Amino acid sequence: MGDASATLAARPRIAADHAVRSHGQAEETTVAAGALPRLNISDVYVTGASSGGYMATQLQVAYSDAFQGAGIFTAGPYYCGSGDLAAIAAECGSVPLPTALPQSEADAAKFSALGLIDPISNLAHRNIYVYHGLADEVVSAPVADEGAEFYEHFGANVQYNSTSLAGHSWVSPLGPVECSLTFPPFINNCGNDPEGEMLTHWFGSVNPPNNGTLGGTLSEFSQSAYVPGGSDPATISLGPTGLLYTPASCAAGASCKLIVALHGCLTSQDLIGDTFANDSYLNQYADTNNLVILYPQAQTALVPLNPQGCWDWFGYTGPGPGYAVKGAPQMVTIMNMVNALGG
Numbered sequence: 001m002g003d004a005s006a007t008l009a010a011r012p013r014i015a016a017d018h019a020v021r022s023h024g025q026a027e028e029t030t031v032a033a034g035a036l037p038r039l040n041i042s043d044v045y046v047t048g049a050s051s052g053g054y055m056a057t058q059l060q061v062a063y064s065d066a067f068q069g070a071g072i073f074t075a076g077p078y079y080c081g082s083g084d085l086a087a088i089a090a091e092c093g094s095v096p097l098p099t100a101l102p103q104s105e106a107d108a109a110k111f112s113a114l115g116l117i118d119p120i121s122n123l124a125h126r127n128i129y130v131y132h133g134l135a136d137e138v139v140s141a142p143v144a145d146e147g148a149e150f151y152e153h154f155g156a157n158v159q160y161n162s163t164s165l166a167g168h169s170w171v172s173p174l175g176p177v178e179c180s181l182t183f184p185p186f187i188n189n190c191g192n193d194p195e196g197e198m199l200t201h202w203f204g205s206v207n208p209p210n211n212g213t214l215g216g217t218l219s220e221f222s223q224s225a226y227v228p229g230g231s232d233p234a235t236i237s238l239g240p241t242g243l244l245y246t247p248a249s250c251a252a253g254a255s256c257k258l259i260v261a262l263h264g265c266l267t268s269q270d271l272i273g274d275t276f277a278n279d280s281y282l283n284q285y286a287d288t289n290n291l292v293i294l295y296p297q298a299q300t301a302l303v304p305l306n307p308q309g310c311w312d313w314f315g316y317t318g319p320g321p322g323y324a325v326k327g328a329p330q331m332v333t334i335m336n337m338v339n340a341l342g343g
Helices: 051-062 085-091 101-113 141-153 194-203 275-279 282-289 329-341
Strands: 041-049 067-073 127-133 157-164 187-189 217-222 241-246 256-262 291-295
Touching: 041 051, 051 067, 051 141, 051 256, 051 329, 067 194, 101 141, 127 141, 127 194, 141 157, 157 194, 187 275, 194 282, 241 282, 256 282, 256 329, 275 291, 282 291, 291 329
Parallel strands: 041 067, 041 256, 067 127, 127 157, 256 291
Antiparallel strands: 217 241, 241 291
């Protein structure tokens, strides 16, 4: 999210033994960075912005048995550019006339037939929410259009909000950035509520968000235990810790849905602390709708080369299609977290 020259004023990271606060409103709770708790999870959904949007689509498509729906902010179709960096640069970003869609659809069908991803037929009737702003010059409107059309091709139920004036960003009522800008921390306020739209599309209806003091806990957990083979998360450009928002009802054993929420480039925890988790406006809905929000974390790295802390949607952890199919190391790590939580 943003370009390599963008500079972030990094907020302090949450120390493992530090008190964690939910959007500056919930009472502080001291939480050690240990393992994820086992919860009573029913359904699982995934959302993300920019590189997190592309990764959300990779997860929805590759693990469609697990995910009941996806929310894609400012991203394009699955396996955009087919793992070729030149094609990715030409077709998946700011260019006005993308040509990635037919190949993306063909690749997904092929991977499904080979068993590299879950059956592509699972996408039929999945609820998919897509959001793209008119002022977004990082991912062009035609690229985002193709992201929505990819899901429609396979029979998904798509709601596409393409009329916002947003720049390249996650859009939230808590966003500190003016709507039309593309500027750190890439969380924009456009006077609307895409989170409510997305959740309503997924579930049919939602209770109003809790805009007072949050009743749940934003806690930090160690990502190390979930990396394939017990490797150091840094070897696949993941941070040492992730974040989890757990409403009190879910912690007490209520049946809850799980949402995996993926930050974009330049918005990982090592760069902006807990800003994305606090300002996403998902925790407010979590409190009133029995939702657990998992915030996995990528991080900046030189080996593998990932200076912006993006999720791997273009192959920096290995050549295509390995990063976009079942068994991809970042996706396996996230799925291990989902399974640990009870999803």
